[in-house]
Amino acid sequence: GAVVSQHPSRVICKSGTSVKIECRSLDFQATTMFWYRQFPKKSLMLMATSNEGSKATYEQGVEKDKFLINHASLTLSTLTVTSAHPEDSSFYICSARESTYEQYFGPGTRLTVT
Amino acid sequence: EDQVTQSPEALRLQEGESSSLNCSYTVSGLRGLFWYRQDPGKGPEFLFTLYSAGEEKEKERLKATLTKKESFLHITAPKPEDSATYLCAVQRGGSEKLVFGKGTKLTVNP
Numbered sequence: 001g002a003v004v005s006q007h008p009s010r011v012i013c014k015s016g017t018s019v020k021i022e023c024r025s026l027d028f029q030a031t032t033m034f035w036y037r038q039f040p041k042k043s044l045m046l047m048a049t050s051n052e053g054s055k056a057t058y059e060q061g062v063e064k065d066k067f068l069i070n071h072a073s074l075t076l077s078t079l080t081v082t083s084a085h086p087e088d089s090s091f092y093i094c095s096a097r098e099s100t101y102e103q104y105f106g107p108g109t110r111l112t113v114t
Numbered sequence: 115e116d117q118v119t120q121s122p123e124a125l126r127l128q129e130g131e132s133s134s135l136n137c138s139y140t141v142s143g144l145r146g147l148f149w150y151r152q153d154p155g156k157g158p159e160f161l162f163t164l165y166s167a168g169e170e171k172e173k174e175r176l177k178a179t180l181t182k183k184e185s186f187l188h189i190t191a192p193k194p195e196d197s198a199t200y201l202c203a204v205q206r207g208g209s210e211k212l213v214f215g216k217g218t219k220l221t222v223n224p
Contacts (some may be wrong), residue, residue, distance in 0.1 A: 032210055041212040045177070046200070052137070093157045101146050101205060103212060105157035 003027050004096050006069070006106035007035035013084055014114055020080045021109045023094030030096035034103060038091045050077055084113045116141040120202050122217035127192055127222050135187040135206040135218045137202030147185050149178050150198045152199045152217065161187075161200075 003026040011018050014056040023033060032051050048069050050056040056069035065089075068080040077096075081088055089112050095103040119138045127133055139147065146165050150158035162171045164180035171178050175196065177188040187200055199219045203212040 004157075034210070034212075035189075041216075043216045044203075044212075046211055049179075049210050062158075091155075102148065102160055102163055104160055105150070106156070108157045110155070 002098070002102075002104040003105050004106040006094055006109050007010055009107060010110045010112075012112045012114060015043055015085050016083055018080055018082045019111060020078055021092055021094075021111075023077045023079070023096070023106050025075045025096040025098075025104075028034060028096075028098045029076075031074070032097045033077040034095045034097070035069060035077075035079050036093045036095065036110075037089060038093060041043070044093065047079075080109065086113045089113045094103065116204060116206055116213045118202055118213055118215035119202055120200075120218050122218060123144065123216070124219045125196070125221070127189075127220070129193055129222055130191045132188070132190045132192070134189070135200055135220070137185040137187070137215055138183060139185070139202070139204045140183075141204045141206050141213070143207040145205045145209070147180055148205070148212065149185070149187055150189050150201040153200055154199075158201055188212045192220075194222045196220065196222050197222045 007025045010054045014049035035047045038044050047062045048056040048058045052074050058064045071077040093108040095105045117140045121136045132172050149161040158208045162178040167182045177184050199217040201217045203214045
């Protein structure tokens with residue numbers, strides 16, 4: 001149980017284009033979903049928290065117009081990186097929470113912006 | 115500000131050589147402390163949640179303990195497949211946010 005998927009697992013895009021990453025909870029309904037970013041040899045940094053049907057809450061320093069989050073249903077959240085630049089290249093990971101406190105993580109998406 | 119410090123940064127063990135990983139934390143009103151395992155290029159895999167000082171949880175060769183200031187992840191007779199980065203995170207009461215440490219990279223040699 002508690003399986004979270006992400007798609008795509010890897011994506012390469014050109015600078016200035018937008019990229020959408022999907023996060024799905026496969027066997028439970030996620031009341032809350034989270035988006036993280038992880039740099040090499042660094043800790044996971046929370047970018048935003050979203051609840052189904054509500055606007056996402058962004059962490060300080062995260063540009064909400066650049067990282068668009070949509071939590072359309074209890075099993076799907078999307079992160080769109082708009083007008084991507086090389087500095088946006090990173091490992092993006094989503095997590096989902098049901099009714100307990102544990103967050104279950106997806107396998108991550110490696111974004112490379114050329 | 116909530117903080118999590120994990121030590122050591124890296125640990126090399128021989129197969130069967132037991133050891134412990136440390137997670138020191140400062141948080142106002144701890145709701146829970148979480149341990150995750152992360153393999154290279156993958157998302158974190160949930161291991162344990164500890165809620166109060168004195169609590170212990172076990173899973174196979176892993177045992178997690180909690181005090182008011184730190185948590186330990188004890189690894190008994192590790193195997194090469196236990197090699198991974200182990201992450202500790204805390205959650206404050208009233209918050210959804212997990213604050214992660216930088217992790218301990220464990221390598222178990224056969």
